[in-house]
Amino acid sequence: MALYVQKFGGTSVGSIARIEAVAERVAAARARGHNLVVVVSAMAGETNRLLALGAELAARPDPRELDALVATGEQVSAALLAIALNARGVPARSLLGHQIRMRTDGAFTKARIHAIDDATLRAVLDEGRVAVVAGFQGIDAAGNITTLGRGGSDTSAVALAAALRADRCQIFTDVRGVFTTDPRICPDARKVDQISYEEMLELASLGAKVLQLRSVEMAMKHGVPVEVRSSLEDGEGTLVTEENAALERVVVAGVAVDRDVAKLTIRGVADRPGLAARLFEALAEAHVSVDMIIQNVSADGRTDVTFTVTKGDLAAARPIAEQALGEEQSGLAVDETLAKVSIVGLGMRSHAGVAAKMFRLLADAGVNIAAISTSEIKVSCLIREAQADEAVRTLHDGFELARPD
C-alpha cells in the first residue's frame, strides 16, 4: 500500500464544483488502495481578500496577526474538502498546522519549517482516513500561527512527504507538467516526463513558475520524488527526481525566460579589493535580491560592475548603486527593457560548446546579447525584451526540444 502526498492549489479548490472534482480524484486514488495525505491551498482569491481586509486597517499590519488572518483560508479549504470526502463515504479529517505540529521558526509571513511531528498524521492514516492538511501554515515554538510565504503549500506538501517518507509527492496544478519551454511562446513545446532536481531548480528560479523554488530545494535535500500533474485532466505529469540512468540524457532540458529584470551598471569602478563587497552588502541590508552579477577587470584599473534585480526592487537598488561607492565610481546606467533567456540541462556538464552554440543561434537570429552569466548546468543571456519570444523559439528549435512528431 503506497503512501502519496497530493497537493491541490488555489485554482483547483477555487469553487464548490472544483472541490467536488478534487474529492472525486482523491476518492479514485483511495479506491486504487493508496494511503493519502492531501494538502490544500486557500480557495483562489481568498488570501488576497483577507490581505485586503488587513490592509484597510493598517498601512503595515502586524505580521503575526496577518498570519493568523490568512491561515484561515487554508483551514476553510481543508474543512470543506474533508466534508466533501466524508459525504462520499471516504473517511477524512482536516488537520491544521497546530494539530500536526508543523513547527517553524518565528519569521511571520515567511517562516521556514523546522520539524513535523508525524504521530498525529500516522494515527489518522492508521485509522484508515484521508488526512486533509491545511497547507502554507505552521506554528512556532510559542504556538503562534506562522505562514510559509506565497506558494508555501508546495513546501508543506514536500515537507510532509519527507517526514512521512511518502512514495511520491504529487503537485496538482493547472498545467500538465514541466515543459521544455513556455507553450504560449512555442506551441510545439514538449512535456518532459522526467527531470532532475538540479534542472528543476534552475528552471524554477528562472521564471518557469510550476513549482515553488523552496519546495524543489527541500525535495532534493530529502530525496522526495515530486510529480507535477494536471488537476483538470488525466495523464502522467512530470516526475522530478534524482539524476539517474532513467533520466533523458539530453544536453538541454528546457529554455526559460524571465521578463522581470532590471539591469544596473556602475561605471568606472576603481579596481580595488572590497568595493564589490561594500556594494552588495549594502544591497543585502536593504533586502534587495540580486540575480546576475557580472564584472570584468579592465586594463586601466577601472571596471564596470553590472547586476540585475527584479523590477520591483529597482527603486530600492538605484540609490544604493548611485551612492555605495562614492568617489570610487563614475556613473550609473539602468536598463529596464531587457529579458533573460536561459538554457538548462545536466548534459552541459559533459558537453563542451553548448554555450557557444547558444550564442551562435542568437546571433544568427539577430538577437544581441547584453550580458552573459553561466552556472554548471545553465547559461543565461540578457537580451532586448522585445526579442524574447523570438529568442526562446530560436533556442527551442536549435536545441531540438520540440515534440518528436
Added chain:
Amino acid sequence: MALYVQKFGGTSVGSIARIEAVAERVAAARARGHNLVVVVSAMAGETNRLLALGAELAARPDPRELDALVATGEQVSAALLAIALNARGVPARSLLGHQIRMRTDGAFTKARIHAIDDATLRAVLDEGRVAVVAGFQGIDAAGNITTLGRGGSDTSAVALAAALRADRCQIFTDVRGVFTTDPRICPDARKVDQISYEEMLELASLGAKVLQLRSVEMAMKHGVPVEVRSSLEDGEGTLVTEENAALERVVVAGVAVDRDVAKLTIRGVADRPGLAARLFEALAEAHVSVDMIIQNVSADGRTDVTFTVTKGDLAAARPIAEQALGEEQSGLAVDETLAKVSIVGLGMRSHAGVAAKMFRLLADAGVNIAAISTSEIKVSCLIREAQADEAVRTLHDGFELARPD
C-alpha cells in the same frame, strides 16, 4: 488596575468601519488604565456564509469539519481587531481556542467548556498587551477544534472572566441594556440598571434574546458581574449580578414574550405511574427540548397531558406524542397559534397575589389564558398569538414598569 473582559458580537465587528470603532472603544478603555481581554464573534453574516459552503457539499456535513470551518470566522475577526489595535499603538495579540487551551468536551457544534488554562492569557496581559480572543471556539482533549453553539461567544467571554476572576464582563451589543419588556411592543419600556442572575435567566430563556442562556448560568455559577451595554452609543447598560440590597426591590422586573411556541395535548391518558416518564424520555431521546409541562389529574382515572416545544421541534415531537403511550391515550391536539407571555421578578417570592393580578389584568383586557405555568420567580401564560402585543402592554402598564417620566 481593573481587569475587564469585553465581548463584541457579529454586528459590532460586521465591517472594517465597525472594527475601527471597536478598536477606538478598546483603546479608550485601555487609556483609562484597564487590563483588557476582548472576545469577538465572527463578522455578521460570515458564519452563515461558511455554513452555506458546507451545505453545498453535503446534506449533513461532518460536525467535526463544520467546527473547523466556522471557527475561521472568529479567527478572522480576532486577527483584524488585533491589527487595528496595533496600528493605533495599542499592543494587542489575537488568541485562538487552541492557544489559550479553552478545553471543551467533544460535542462538536455544541461543546461545553471544561477548563481554561489561564497561563497564556496572563502572560499576554503581563506583557501589557490587550488579549483579543476568538470567541465561540475551543479544543477537545484530542486537540480537535470545537464550537460552543450559536451565541457561544457570550459564553466564551463569561468563562474567561470566571477563569481570570475579572472585575467585570461587558457584553457589547446592539441594544442599550435589558429592558422591562420589548421596546418595539411597549415604547415606554424602561432600561433596567441592575438585575439578578435568576431574573436574567428567566428572561433569557423566555425570549429576551439579549444574553445567551448558558452564559447567564455560567455567570451565576461563578459570580461574574456581567454588564450588557451598547456598542453603538455610550452610557451605562444593565448590570447582571447577585441578588443584593442594591438591587431594585421590584415585584416584577420585566415582561417577556415568546412566539416560538407549539402546544401539544395528549388526551385521555391513563392515570398510572410511569406514563409521563415514558413520554418525556422518548422526547429527550429525540433531542426535543420541552418547555412547559402541565398535567391535571382527573377524577375518572384519565387525564390530559399538555406540553410545549419550539415550532422547529414540532415535526419531531408530533409522532412521539401520537405513539409513545399507545393504547394508554385517546388522541392528540396540536396548536401552533399561541404565544407565551411571562412576568419575572425576585419580589414574587415574598409578595402574594402576583399571579392573581396577572390573570385579572389579562382577563380585563379580554385575553383568554390557554395554559399556566409558574416557577418561584416567574408566571407564564399561553395566550392567542394575535393578542400577544396587547397582553404585553397590559402587563407592562398594570405592573407599572414604564419609564418614571
